[in-house]
Amino acid sequence: xxxxxxxxxxxxxxxxxxxxxxxxxxxxxxxxxxxxxxxxxxxxxxxxxxxxxxxxxxxxxxxxxxxxxxxxxxxxxxxxxxxxxxxxxxxxxxxxxxxxxxxxxxxxxxxxxxxxxxxxxxxxxxxxxxxxxxxxxxxxxxxxxxxxxxxxxxxxxxxxxxxxxxxxxxxxxxxxxxxxxxxxxxxxxxxxxxxxxxxxxxxxxxxxxxxxxxxxxxxxxxxxxxxxxxxxxxxxxxxxxxxxxxxxxxxxxxxxxxxxxxxxxxxxxxxxxxxxxxxxxxxxxxxxxxxxxxxxxxxxxxxxxxxxxxxxxxxxxxxxxxxxxxxxxxxxxxxxxxxxxxxxxxxxxxxxxxxxxxxxxxxxxxxxxxxxxxxxxxxxxxxxxxxxxxxxxxxxxxxxxxxxxxxxxxxxxxxxxxxxxxxxxxxxxxxxxxxxxxxxxxxxxxx
Amino acid sequence: xxxxxxxxxxxxxxxxxxxxxxxxxxxxxxxxxxxxxxxxxxxxxxxxxxxxxxxxxxxxxxxxxxxxxxxxxxxxxxxxxxxxxxxxxxxxxxxxxxxxxxxxxxxxxxxxxxxxxxxxxxxxxxxxxxxxxxxxxxxxxxxxxxxxxxxxxxxxxxxxxxxxxxxxxxxx
Numbered sequence: 001x002x003x004x005x006x007x008x009x010x011x012x013x014x015x016x017x018x019x020x021x022x023x024x025x026x027x028x029x030x031x032x033x034x035x036x037x038x039x040x041x042x043x044x045x046x047x048x049x050x051x052x053x054x055x056x057x058x059x060x061x062x063x064x065x066x067x068x069x070x071x072x073x074x075x076x077x078x079x080x081x082x083x084x085x086x087x088x089x090x091x092x093x094x095x096x097x098x099x100x101x102x103x104x105x106x107x108x109x110x111x112x113x114x115x116x117x118x119x120x121x122x123x124x125x126x127x128x129x130x131x132x133x134x135x136x137x138x139x140x141x142x143x144x145x146x147x148x149x150x151x152x153x154x155x156x157x158x159x160x161x162x163x164x165x166x167x168x169x170x171x172x173x174x175x176x177x178x179x180x181x182x183x184x185x186x187x188x189x190x191x192x193x194x195x196x197x198x199x200x201x202x203x204x205x206x207x208x209x210x211x212x213x214x215x216x217x218x219x220x221x222x223x224x225x226x227x228x229x230x231x232x233x234x235x236x237x238x239x240x241x242x243x244x245x246x247x248x249x250x251x252x253x254x255x256x257x258x259x260x261x262x263x264x265x266x267x268x269x270x271x272x273x274x275x276x277x278x279x280x281x282x283x284x285x286x287x288x289x290x291x292x293x294x295x296x297x298x299x300x301x302x303x304x305x306x307x308x309x310x311x312x313x314x315x316x317x318x319x320x321x322x323x324x325x326x327x328x329x330x331x332x333x334x335x336x337x338x339x340x341x342x343x344x345x346x347x348x349x350x351x352x353x354x355x356x357x358x359x360x361x362x363x364x365x366x367x368x369x370x371x372x373x374x375x376x377x378x379x380x381x382x383x384x385x386x387x388x389x390x391x392x393x394x395x396x397x398x399x400x401x402x403x404x405x406x407x408x409x410x411x412x413x414x415x416x417x418x419x420x421x422x423x424x425x426x427x428x429x430x431x432x433x434x435x436x437x438x439x440x441x442x443x444x445x446x447x
Numbered sequence: 448x449x450x451x452x453x454x455x456x457x458x459x460x461x462x463x464x465x466x467x468x469x470x471x472x473x474x475x476x477x478x479x480x481x482x483x484x485x486x487x488x489x490x491x492x493x494x495x496x497x498x499x500x501x502x503x504x505x506x507x508x509x510x511x512x513x514x515x516x517x518x519x520x521x522x523x524x525x526x527x528x529x530x531x532x533x534x535x536x537x538x539x540x541x542x543x544x545x546x547x548x549x550x551x552x553x554x555x556x557x558x559x560x561x562x563x564x565x566x567x568x569x570x571x572x573x574x575x576x577x578x579x580x581x582x583x584x585x586x587x588x589x590x591x592x593x594x595x596x597x598x599x600x601x602x603x604x605x606x607x608x609x610x611x612x613x614x615x616x617x618x619x
Binding site: 031034035038039041042045046049086087088091092095143205206207208209210212213259319320322323325347348350351354357361364365368374375376377378379 | 453454456457458459460461463464465466467468470471474475477478479532533591593594604605606607608610613615
């Protein structure tokens with residue numbers, strides 16, 4: 001026993017732990033490598049089939065090589081820092097990122113100011129992989145985050161209100177969700193969600209025993225506070241998507257912590273009340289609902305985006321028009337919020353379902369990590385991160401498909417955008433860290 | 448390129464995409480299968496050692512090898528503590544686990560917490576086969592580990608939260 005441990009220590013200076021024998025038999029990293037190789041093949045095939053069109057940037061060759069190098073880097077990083085982690089998480093994220101990249105590169109000639117998008121997205125992907133690496137390196141144990149619970153809570157709330165600070169905040173396309181520090185514009189809310197997920201998990205894990213046994217009026221204070229804050233975001237930042245995401249995160253984590261469905265009911269009731277209130281008070285909310293109910297009332301004006309998206313999806317049919325053969329550029333914001341419509345047009349139902357399945361696999365893996373979690377904090381944190389990913393994907397895809405009223409938010413890993421890509425890679429790294437932890441025997445643990 | 452060639456490449460691309468998902472599905476299946484065959488922290492009845500403080504039963508197992516002495520030198524056993532998280536006025540107070548520990552309302556318990564929902568002799572934490580284990584001692588309100596009521600003794604992992612009445616202890 002002592003000799004085995006010493007031998008492992010020699011190859012494991014980071015002290016990340018020893019892989020459990022039953023997991024080692026499956027070789028998660030070998031499975032992952034196989035999947036990443038296939039994802040790379042899909043990516044190369046997609047870009048190659050695009051080359052028939054003239055809309056591509058001339059420098060696509062280097063970008064292609066760059067993205068393939070990033071796939072390999074992500075895999076090597078995982079091998080080194082989270083060798084036992086679930087093998088499907090990373091390939092699915094890279095698949096979504098790759099499909100998104102292909103669509104963004106394809107849209108280069110079709111959207112305003114699109115000529116730089118492919119290059120910028122390649123850089124953002126690199127920054128995302130770097131953030132993924134940093135997270136795995138600097139968070140060797142997820143539990144250490146509980147030490148900074150109040151700091152994380154403070155950081156989360158500060159990031160949420162940052163766009164409102166005069167001089168820093170900027171309003172782009174009607175939503176005040178941007179902050180500018182020097183030449184860099186970013187969406188602080190994308191990072192706030194992760195900090196808040198950690199804070200909620202750490203906070204609720206302490207009080208969950210009490211939440212479970214009884215329910216008093218003061219126990220409702222946190223949920224009312226969360227409700228108030230998300231209403232405030234909606235009012236002052238005009239950001240429906242983040243508001244919904246933030247509230248859903250809190251209610252789900254509270255529900256899992258307390259194991260009482262009554263919180264889910266209270267949360268839904270509060271949400272319904274807030275939504276009704278927002279609908280009757282704010283013109284921009286009313287407009288969103290009107291467009292959702294009947295985009296054809298004003299197909300050239302307010303309903304233009306949704307109408308064009310519906311045309312695009314209808315044009316795609318079962319197998320799509322083929323990459324580079326459609327006109328996805330007609331939909332405003334086809335490269336970010338409406339990228340799902342572009343995928344639906346050129347890859348058809350088959351391609352859209354592939355995107356949906358990727359999210360399904362990611363969410364399934366996330367919930368499996370939560371189920372297997374050793375500690376209470378890890379369980380709640382994994383649930384929170386998975387909820388963020390799932391709700392965000394649902395809200396925007398549902399918005400494009402007219403299942404729910406449209407709220408401007410990015411499709412995780414797919415949409416163009418640095419903040420979104422980087423924060424979602426951090427989220428992925430945290431899930432993989434937790435997955436690694438529960439599949440290893442930590443130094444000092446007995447197998 | 449002709450239209451037919453385009454159609455072929457379009458279909459080939461989608462087939463390739465779905466081949467990825469076939470592999471993913473296989474990988475997930477393997478994962479899930481490995482999980483369901485994995486071990487649980489719940490002790491089977493055969494593993495539950497006879498309680499030392501139940502005098503009349505100790506005679507029934509005289510030949511049982513003392514697992515306590517065989518493994519007590521390993522590092523997992525030593526250095527573990529129980530730290531109170533709630534109630535607030537006791538939060539942070541910590542109890543080293545060096546031998547069997549009883550938890551309850553009675554002053555004689557190693558971890559004595561005065562609370563109406565805690566039984567006089569509520570639960571005990573003992574070492575079995577190299578692991579710390581918690582067992583409920585027939586308390587009125589039960590003992591939970593990470594929110595799960597433990598009817599049978601449960602092995603403890605670092606970070607587990609033990610609920611005793613309205614008190615919460617963390618095993619670390």
